[in-house]
Amino acid sequence: xxxxxxxxxxxxxxxxxxxxxxxxxxxxxxxxxxxxxxxxxxxxxxxxxxxxxxxxxxxxxxxxxxxxxxxxxxxxxxxxxxxxxxxxxxxxxxxxxxxxxxxxxxxxxxxxxxxxxxxxxxxxxxxxxxxxxxxxxxxxxxxxxxxxxxxxxxxxxxxxxxxxxxxxxxxxxxxxxxxxxxxxxxxxxxxxxxxxxxxxxxxxxxxxxxxxxxxxxxxxxxxxxxxxxxxxxxxxxxxxxxxxxxxxxxxxxxxxxxxxxxxxxxxxxxxxxxxxxxxxxxxxxxxxxxxxxxxxxxxxxxxxxxxxxxx
Amino acid sequence: xxxxxxxxxxxxxxxxxxxxxxxxxxxxxxxxxxxxxxxxxxxxxxxxxxxxxxxxxxxxxxxxxxxxxxxxxxxxxxxxxxxxxxxxxxxxxxxxxxxxxxxxxxxxxxxxxxxxxxxxxxxxxxxxxxxxxxxxxxxxxxxxxxxxxxxxxxxxxxxxxxxxxxxxxxxxxxxxxxxxxxxxxxxxxxxxxxxxxxxxxxxxxxxxxxxxxxxxxxxxxxxxxxxxxxxxxxxxxxxxxxxxxxxxxxxxxxxxxxxxxxxxxxxxxxxxx
Numbered sequence: 134x135x136x137x138x139x140x141x142x143x144x145x146x147x148x149x150x151x152x153x154x155x156x157x158x159x160x161x162x163x164x165x166x167x168x169x170x171x172x173x174x175x176x177x178x179x180x181x182x183x184x185x186x187x188x189x190x191x192x193x194x195x196x197x198x199x200x201x202x203x204x205x206x207x208x209x210x211x212x213x214x215x216x217x218x219x220x221x222x223x224x225x226x227x228x229x230x231x232x233x234x235x236x237x238x239x240x241x242x243x244x245x246x247x248x249x250x251x252x253x254x255x256x257x258x259x260x261x262x263x264x265x266x267x268x269x270x271x272x273x274x275x276x277x278x279x280x281x282x283x284x285x286x287x288x289x290x291x292x293x294x295x296x297x298x299x300x301x302x303x304x305x306x307x308x309x310x311x312x313x314x315x316x317x318x319x320x321x322x323x324x325x326x327x328x329x330x331x332x333x334x335x336x337x338x339x340x341x342x343x344x345x346x347x348x349x350x351x352x353x354x355x356x357x358x359x360x361x362x363x364x365x366x367x368x369x370x371x372x373x374x375x376x377x378x379x380x381x382x383x384x385x386x387x388x389x390x391x392x393x394x395x396x397x398x399x400x401x402x403x404x405x406x407x408x409x410x411x412x413x414x415x416x417x418x419x420x421x422x423x424x425x426x427x428x429x430x431x432x433x434x435x436x437x438x439x440x441x442x443x444x
Numbered sequence: 445x446x447x448x449x450x451x452x453x454x455x456x457x458x459x460x461x462x463x464x465x466x467x468x469x470x471x472x473x474x475x476x477x478x479x480x481x482x483x484x485x486x487x488x489x490x491x492x493x494x495x496x497x498x499x500x501x502x503x504x505x506x507x508x509x510x511x512x513x514x515x516x517x518x519x520x521x522x523x524x525x526x527x528x529x530x531x532x533x534x535x536x537x538x539x540x541x542x543x544x545x546x547x548x549x550x551x552x553x554x555x556x557x558x559x560x561x562x563x564x565x566x567x568x569x570x571x572x573x574x575x576x577x578x579x580x581x582x583x584x585x586x587x588x589x590x591x592x593x594x595x596x597x598x599x600x601x602x603x604x605x606x607x608x609x610x611x612x613x614x615x616x617x618x619x620x621x622x623x624x625x626x627x628x629x630x631x632x633x634x635x636x637x638x639x640x641x642x643x644x645x646x647x648x649x650x651x652x653x654x655x656x657x658x659x660x661x662x663x664x665x666x667x668x669x670x671x672x673x674x675x676x677x678x679x680x681x682x683x684x685x686x687x688x689x690x691x692x693x694x695x696x697x698x699x700x701x702x703x704x705x706x707x708x709x710x711x712x713x714x715x716x717x
Contacts, residue, residue, distance in 0.1 A: 341540075343536055343538045343539065343540035344542060344543070346510055346536065346540065347534070347536065347540035347541075347542070348542075349510060349528045350508050350509070350510065350528045350529075350532065350533070350534040351528075351530055351554055351557040352529045352530035352557055353557065362542070365542075365544040366542075366543070369544075441587070442543055442544050442545075442587040442588075442589055
């Protein structure tokens, strides 16, 4: 059966989103500035972004087949149309704090290399801190989940530590570590390690006794139990928790970068804040949003391919 | 080991020697098994029959090594059982397949645990063979979550057989399966175990199931063995051919007498009180 690009029922919503998209393009190209003293930026980058957003929306509505997808597109495009109109008519008084959408997205054309390097830097820090935290948090969690004596020591301790917001001790960690890189990795590590540990312990204790007993009757020893039974049993839960902790880790990272690490998107935002270049600050914030979303999507994809069994 | 013990069928495979088991629950102690002794011969299919709470599953957990006897000992081939091991395969009442492995993966796991040195190809072939034995070859790539209850227990049987142990312990494996399918599975287990000359201990509360499968039936009442009945019906036994025959009815009567005598005694004491 040939699948239509759209269900017939969704024509109205799709039409509305498409009209708003077209309106945005027309506004950008043809609407004159009704006020003087306005900064002018080339609209190429902004139009590209609008076009990309529209393409993503069309794909999205094709996959999800939901009216709400169209509703989201309508809200987003309406927001941009209002923003553009408000700016060009001069309703926005302080154009330093609130740039035009053209101006905002033009940053990506002006400083592509700087943004790219900062994104890469952030991702590198994120990868190492996150990777190490998941690895050790899971290992220790499996061990503590399986051996009551270890659990009864570590769980109360972790309960106290996780009550302290990670950003609170990141300022201190930045002082302790020799380089900013290490400090940032440590911040992420501590932000992710304990929650991962606790989640793993909880999952191990929820394992079906019958499964454990079956493994024991087959002569599986302690190491085999951890590696061949408990780990695979808990893996879906661990992977599912990754997307959640990844979000937290990225928030911590950008936070830590703003606190003093001279690398990454957070640093980018902090730097341009001190230059009072809020156009760049906003561009940095948008970048963080885009990266987080992309990571989220990738992790969800990985989750679906890795977990083939469900209880 | 003496000469007489070595000769064929009379050799004792499992010896239960004066075994007791107490459940300790906070301050109260409950004696689930009270000085039980029982010999199980090599190649014998023994059914342990009893109502719920009589300690039959506890006895099986001691045989499997998942629980340790409070006093007394269990000997397997003359050696004391100290814990679970791949020399005794177990099929549980509740579903216990590894949910992250396919049907074949579950069987392969057991083959690896058997400790026998097979090549990868041999293992694959063995797994297919065991799944074919339980008539589940078509579902080999399904995960337990995708299988029905009956299919899951069939995979569990295949997994237990794949351990290639001499001893097979089954704890009411078909209790949760509908009667028609249960009958199929009973006949399947009966013929597979007979073919491979396994020593089987099969725990059940179903009199018909015990007669259909067992060479010998041990009837339990709370904490101890009440009586023992030998089943001399020829194999293979088909339920449909057996029911109504005089030999079957006689056995049935005998077991019911043993099975319900204790229940009656309980009621009598309550009436007296």
